[in-house]
Amino acid sequence: IKKIALLTSGGDAPGMNAAIRAAVRGALYHKLEVMGIIRGYQGLIEDDIEPMDSKSVSNIIQRGGTILKSARSKEFLTPEGRVLAYQNLKKHGIDALVVIGGDGTFTGASIFSSEHNVPVIGIPGTIDNDLYGTDYTIGYDTALNTVIDAVDKIRDTASAHSRLFFIEVMGRDAGFLALRSAIASGAEAVLIPEVNTNYQKLSEFLSNSYKKQKSSSIVIVAEGDKVGGGALRTAEKVREDHPDYDVRVTILGHIQRGGSPTAYDRVTASRLGVAAITGLLENKRNVMVGLVNDEIVYVPFEDAIKNKKPIKQELFSLIDILSI
Ligand code: F6P
Numbered sequence: 001i002k003k004i005a006l007l008t009s010g011g012d013a014p015g016m017n018a019a020i021r022a023a024v025r026g027a028l029y030h031k032l033e034v035m036g037i038i039r040g041y042q043g044l045i046e047d048d049i050e051p052m053d054s055k056s057v058s059n060i061i062q063r064g065g066t067i068l069k070s071a072r073s074k075e076f077l078t079p080e081g082r083v084l085a086y087q088n089l090k091k092h093g094i095d096a097l098v099v100i101g102g103d104g105t106f107t108g109a110s111i112f113s114s115e116h117n118v119p120v121i122g123i124p125g126t127i128d129n130d131l132y133g134t135d136y137t138i139g140y141d142t143a144l145n146t147v148i149d150a151v152d153k154i155r156d157t158a159s160a161h162s163r164l165f166f167i168e169v170m171g172r173d174a175g176f177l178a179l180r181s182a183i184a185s186g187a188e189a190v191l192i193p194e195v196n197t198n199y200q201k202l203s204e205f206l207s208n209s210y211k212k213q214k215s216s217s218i219v220i221v222a223e224g225d226k227v228g229g230g231a232l233r234t235a236e237k238v239r240e241d242h243p244d245y246d247v248r249v250t251i252l253g254h255i256q257r258g259g260s261p262t263a264y265d266r267v268t269a270s271r272l273g274v275a276a277i278t279g280l281l282e283n284k285r286n287v288m289v290g291l292v293n294d295e296i297v298y299v300p301f302e303d304a305i306k307n308k309k310p311i312k313q314e315l316f317s318l319i320d321i322l323s324i
Contacts, residue, residue, distance in 0.1 A: 009105040061261075103130070146255060147185070167220050169220060194310075284298050
């Protein structure tokens with residue numbers, strides 16, 4: 001391998017820039033040439049590709065977003081789109097691809113690699129932390145801290161008005177962000193897609209807290225909570241069943257995807273970025289580089305995509321115990 005290209009794809013995550021920096025500098029350290037692909041797979045199809053050097057990644061470790069920009073390419077989902085992508089790789093003499101993103105990014109990478117025999121290595125970057133085979137994904141820690149900061153502020157006003165708040169956090173199919181932020185912000189309850197919402201249980205809990213005259217209550221709802229249907233619908237039902245409560249809803253939205261990455265995300269991104277290059281040089285192909293028990297691991301894309309990362313029951317139980 002002499003020349004590699006790098007792209008970010010799917011939802012951006014704080015720390016992606018730190019990962020880009022680490023992969024570029026890791027590659028230059030090993031005397032590889034590096035190209036940056038702008039706007040993910042779509043940029044690859046449209047030949048939006050630029051050379052990168054050490055300077056192109058200076059002063060970005062602290063920045064949110066991604067200097068390579070991101071996209072969710074529909075064209076790359078088609079075999080014709082992937083042929084165009086492959087032709088552009090060949091045109092630039094690129095031997096291998098480093099992709100930073102989540103499961104959608106790795107699914108695309110896996111298909112592309114098997115169709116065109118291109119070595120690809122993946123770096124997990126998503127605030128959802130929902131990739132099997134790695135304890136953490138880049139961006140998760142920063143997003144968690146953003147959520148906690150927001151919930152702390154909402155708690156002030158909730159408490160001043162003795163209100164019940166439903167706060168929706170991101171996670172289309174996963175409740176990792178919701179669960180940990182609920183624990184860290186002292187939320188009274190959490191609703192996540194991995195656990196069937198027991199509305200009856202929530203309802204009983206709310207009746208009890210009313211009797212106990214709790215000054216405020218916060219329920220964290222994962223965007224992907226299927227049974228409740230998100231914070232707005234659950235709040236609507238609670239308003240009907242518990243008219244004594246003064247209910248409000250806050251949907252945190254894309255604020256969770258921005259901001260300067262935490263130290264943890266910067267360090268993780270730096271480690272995974274360099275390990276992606278080392279992996280490629282050690283002939284690792286079509287794998288995601290991850291962290292398990294603080295050690296670098298390489299997980300086949302197939303495993304990372306197919307398996308569902310389990311929620312820790314121990315963490316989930318904490319909510320009930322700590323909200324008595
Ligand atoms: O996968 C990251 C994520 O932020 C999810 O939590 C969320 O459901 C989705 O992306 C939102 O995507 P978009 O920014 O394309 O609306």
